[in-house]
Amino acid sequence: MPELPEVEGVVRSLRPIATGKTIQSVDVSETIITSKANGKEAIIKGADVDVFKEALPQMTIERIDRRSKYIYFHLVKDGIPHLLVSHLGMSGAWFYVRNLHEIEEEKFKRHSHVIFHLEEGDMLVYADIRRFGELRLLESEADHPPLLLMAPEPFDQDALDHYLAMSILPKYENKAIKEFIMDGHVVSGCGNIYATEALFRLRMHPARKVKRISKERKIQLFNEIVIVLLDSIENGGSTISDYRSINGEAGNMQNRLQMYGKKNCPICGRKTLQKTIGGRTSTYCGACQK
DNA sequence: AGCATCGACCGGCGGC
């Protein structure tokens, strides 16, 4: 599951090889063409396949950035800027290859859904096993309002104040802390893995109500989130289930996780507990986390 | 108006 650190890894790998390249043509898989023809919003969001395919040729990739869990491809054509927004969903991955056979894992190769043909035969391939990801072509961020509602980047100077301000709003104060920190309007890029880890590091129970947490503890929790996100970026992200970096590279952070996916608490050895919080499976230690 | 819940998007895989 790609969260902020995994997306950062993808962007850092992609940036040096794809920046400056111009898109020649776009191929879309039959699977996606059929889904879209049946009125489904499969991967390519907010535009028909034909419109998407015809718009992209001759656009040059000027810059690649990460914003929360999204990849922003800043494009330009005839001096006019465009923005291709990519979200990996549960199982999306990018590959930079000359031939689809270079995608070694069969399950990704089989689900190569959108292929951007670049110069000199290079291809930028978006593969997505479960098709929860998205590609959205915009003129700018402002054309898709949800993007404007995302919390600041967690490493930005205003992120802590934003999080604290949200924590005292009526709609959030009765929520479980884990659901709160996983809300992209509160903290950017913190999904199940890193929310689980940050709460464990602070020995905080994931179901604790936001309003039952002191300001000091809230600040400590925010700091732990930043620490685990940065630690994960340094370690190449967590390769769990269907996440891959560019060209199938694996990260190392999964070996550093203390609670996510664990059967026993690393502190006291007791069996960990699982509880659904905010609709997501949450792992924690009933003895160590209060 | 603002909030809560639900459905949509899916294939892999665990469990029976």
Next chain:
DNA sequence: TGCCGCCGGTCGATG
């Protein structure tokens, strides 16, 4: 072996 149903990030529609 084969099939059923769970899982999940995010948005938009519905209540």
